[in-house]
Amino acid sequence: MSDQSRCHPTIYEDLVQGERELHQMFHDSPSRIAPAKTILITPERPSQWLYALRQGWACRIREWPNGRRVIPEIYVPGDLIGFESALRTRPADEVVAIQPVSLQEIGADVVFGLLARRTTATYFAWLISEAQRRAEARANRLARFDAQERLAVMLVDLHERLRRRELVTATSFNLPLTQQQIADHLGLTIVHVNRSLRFLREEKIAIVDRPIVMIRDMARLRQLAGRHDDGGAELTTHSLSRETPSIDERE
Amino acid sequence: MSDQSRCHPTIYEDLVQGERELHQMFHDSPSRIAPAKTILITPERPSQWLYALRQGWACRIREWPNGRRVIPEIYVPGDLIGFESALRTRPADEVVAIQPVSLQEIGADVVFGLLARRTTATYFAWLISEAQRRAEARANRLARFDAQERLAVMLVDLHERLRRRELVTATSFNLPLTQQQIADHLGLTIVHVNRSLRFLREEKIAIVDRPIVMIRDMARLRQLAGRHDDGGAELTTHSLSRETPSIDERE
DNA sequence: CGTTCCCTTGATAAGGTTCAACCACGGTGG
DNA sequence: CCACCGTGGTTGAACCTTATCAAGGGAACG
Numbered sequence: 001m002s003d004q005s006r007c008h009p010t011i012y013e014d015l016v017q018g019e020r021e022l023h024q025m026f027h028d029s030p031s032r033i034a035p036a037k038t039i040l041i042t043p044e045r046p047s048q049w050l051y052a053l054r055q056g057w058a059c060r061i062r063e064w065p066n067g068r069r070v071i072p073e074i075y076v077p078g079d080l081i082g083f084e085s086a087l088r089t090r091p092a093d094e095v096v097a098i099q100p101v102s103l104q105e106i107g108a109d110v111v112f113g114l115l116a117r118r119t120t121a122t123y124f125a126w127l128i129s130e131a132q133r134r135a136e137a138r139a140n141r142l143a144r145f146d147a148q149e150r151l152a153v154m155l156v157d158l159h160e161r162l163r164r165r166e167l168v169t170a171t172s173f174n175l176p177l178t179q180q181q182i183a184d185h186l187g188l189t190i191v192h193v194n195r196s197l198r199f200l201r202e203e204k205i206a207i208v209d210r211p212i213v214m215i216r217d218m219a220r221l222r223q224l225a226g227r228h229d230d231g232g233a234e235l236t237t238h239s240l241s242r243e244t245p246s247i248d249e250r251e
Numbered sequence: 252m253s254d255q256s257r258c259h260p261t262i263y264e265d266l267v268q269g270e271r272e273l274h275q276m277f278h279d280s281p282s283r284i285a286p287a288k289t290i291l292i293t294p295e296r297p298s299q300w301l302y303a304l305r306q307g308w309a310c311r312i313r314e315w316p317n318g319r320r321v322i323p324e325i326y327v328p329g330d331l332i333g334f335e336s337a338l339r340t341r342p343a344d345e346v347v348a349i350q351p352v353s354l355q356e357i358g359a360d361v362v363f364g365l366l367a368r369r370t371t372a373t374y375f376a377w378l379i380s381e382a383q384r385r386a387e388a389r390a391n392r393l394a395r396f397d398a399q400e401r402l403a404v405m406l407v408d409l410h411e412r413l414r415r416r417e418l419v420t421a422t423s424f425n426l427p428l429t430q431q432q433i434a435d436h437l438g439l440t441i442v443h444v445n446r447s448l449r450f451l452r453e454e455k456i457a458i459v460d461r462p463i464v465m466i467r468d469m470a471r472l473r474q475l476a477g478r479h480d481d482g483g484a485e486l487t488t489h490s491l492s493r494e495t496p497s498i499d500e501r502e
Numbered sequence: 503c504g505t506t507c508c509c510t511t512g513a514t515a516a517g518g519t520t521c522a523a524c525c526a527c528g529g530t531g532g
Numbered sequence: 533c534c535a536c537c538g539t540g541g542t543t544g545a546a547c548c549t550t551a552t553c554a555a556g557g558g559a560a561c562g
Binding site: 503504505506507508509510511512513514515516517518519520521522523524525526527528529530531532 | 533534535536537538539540541542543544545546547548549550551552553554555556557558559560561562
Binding site: 129 | 258259320323336338359362366369373379383384391395438477
C-alpha cells in the first residue's frame with residue numbers, strides 16, 4: 001500500500017515536503033539519552049517537548065485512581081512523540097521509556113510556526129490524523145476482538161512497523177514488553193495474556209519468550225489478526241509509508 | 252472547564268479565529284435535508300464532503316466481513332463530520348443518518364485552502380486532535396470499563412454535549428438510538444445492553460425508554476462514569492467549549 | 503391484520519478475571 | 533559461595549461478566 005494511495009493526492013506533495021522539513025528540524029537538534037523508566041512526558045509538568053525516538057522503546061501510560069491501567073500507545077525507534085497533544089495545555093498522560101532510549105527533541109512552541117506554513121501544517125495535521133486512526137482502530141478491536149485476535153494484531157503490527165523501518169528482516173524480533181504491559185495495552189489481565197501466548201505457542205503460530213518473538217506461521221497469525229493481505233509486497237522505504245495500515249482497513 | 256484552559260494559550264486566538272472562518276464557510280453554503288438511513292459518506296464513493304450537522308442525529312459505522320459491527324462515533328446537531336478523514340483518499344467507514352437530518356456541506360477540497368492559512372490550519376488540526384482524544388478515551392473505556400460504566404459514560408457524555416449546545420436543559424433528553432446501536436457503540440451485545448439498562452432503571456439511576464432518557468440520579472450516574480466533577484459550573488456558550496471533556500481527564 | 507422492527511426475558515455456555523501458589527532468573531550482600 | 537530478594541512468568545481452581553441461543557411480546561405500519 002503506497003502513500004499516494006493512502007493520502008489525498010492534492011496534498012501529497014505538501015505532505016512529503018512538510019515531513020522533510022520537520023525531519024530536518026529534529027535532525028538539527030541535539031541528541032539525548034535517557035535510562036529506562038525515565039518519564040519523558042508527564043501531565044504534571046506543563047513544559048512540553050516533541051520527541052523523535054531514535055533508539056529504544058517507549059510507551060504512553062494512563063492510570064485511574066482505582067488502579068486500572070492502560071497503555072494506549074507503544075513507541076518504537078523512528079516514532080514521533082507528543083504531537084497529538086501539542087495543541088493542548090497539558091498532555092493527557094505519561095510517556096515513559098521502556099528501555100534506555102536515545103531521542104531528539106524540539107520545543108512544542110515550534111508548533112505555532114509549523115502551523116504557519118502550508119507544508120508543515122499539512123504534515124502536522126497528517127500526523128494527528130494518523131494518531132486518530134490508530135486510536136480508533138484500537139478501540140474497534142477492543143470492542144469486538146477476543147484475546148487471541150488482539151494479541152495477533154499486536155504482533156503483526158509491531159513486526160510490520162519494525163520491518164518497514166528496516167529494523168528487522170526476519171520473522172523474529174525483540175519485544176521488550178512484560179506480559180503485564182502487553183495486558184495493559186490489550187485490555188486484558190496478565191494471566192489471560194499468559195494463557196493466550198501459550199495457545200499461540202502450542203499451535204505453533206508464534207513464540208513469545210521475552211524479549212524474543214518468533215513468528216512461526218505468519219499466514220495463520222495474519223488470519224487471526226483479521227488481515228488477509230500476504231504482506232511483503234510494495235515495501236517502500238519512504239517514511240510516510242512506515243505507518244502501519246490498520247487491520248480494520250478493508251482489504 | 253474553559254477553552255483557554257484546554258488548548259495551548261498561544262494558539263487560542265488562532266483557534267477562535269479559525270473556527271469563526273470555518274463556521275462562516277458552512278454558513279454560506281446551502282442547506283440540505285436527508286431522510287433517515289441516508290448514507291452521507293461511504294468508503295466506496297471517492298468524492299468527499301465535509302458536513303456541519305444542523306438537525307437530527309447521525310453515526311459512523313464500521314462492519315467486518317464476519318458480521319461484527321462497531322459504531323465508533325455518534326453525531327449530534329452541531330457536530331462537524333468528515334474532518335478526521337479529509338486528508339485520506341477514502342474515509343475509513345460509513346456515516347449514516349439515524350434520523351432525518353439537515354446539514355450544510357462544503358467540498359473536502361477546501362481543506363487544501365484551510366491548511367494554507369494559519370488560523371484555519373490551526374483549527375483544522377484542533378478538530379482532528381479532538382477526534383483523536385475522543386477515540387482514545389473510548390478505547391481506554393473499552394479496555395477497562397464494564398458494561399454499566401460504559402453505559403453511564405455514554406449517557407453523561409451525550410447529555411453534556413446536548414446541554415452545552417443548549418439543546419436540552421433538563422436531565423432528560425431524546426436518544427434516537429436502538430439498543431442494538433448502543434451495543435455496537437459500547438462493544439456489547441444487545442441482550443447485555445438491555446439487562447444493564449434494566450439495572451440502571453431498577454437502581455433508579457436512569458430510565459432509558461426509547462427515545463426518552465431520564466436521568467434520575469445524576470450524582471450516581473457520574474460516579475459510575477468515573478467523573479467526580481459535579482458539572483454545571485463554568486458553562487460557556489462559546490462553541491470551542493462545546494466539546495465534551497473526556498472522562499479520562501484527571502479531575 | 504399480518505409483517506416488521508425492536509424490546510424483553512430465561513437458560514446455558516464461553517471467555518476472562520481473581521486469587522493463590524509456585525517457579526526461574528539475576529542480582530546483591532554477607 | 534550461598535542465602536536472600538525482587539521481578540516477571542506459569543499454572544490451577546473458582547468465580548463472574550458477558551455472549552449465545554431461543555422464545556415471546558408489543559408497537560408501528562402498510
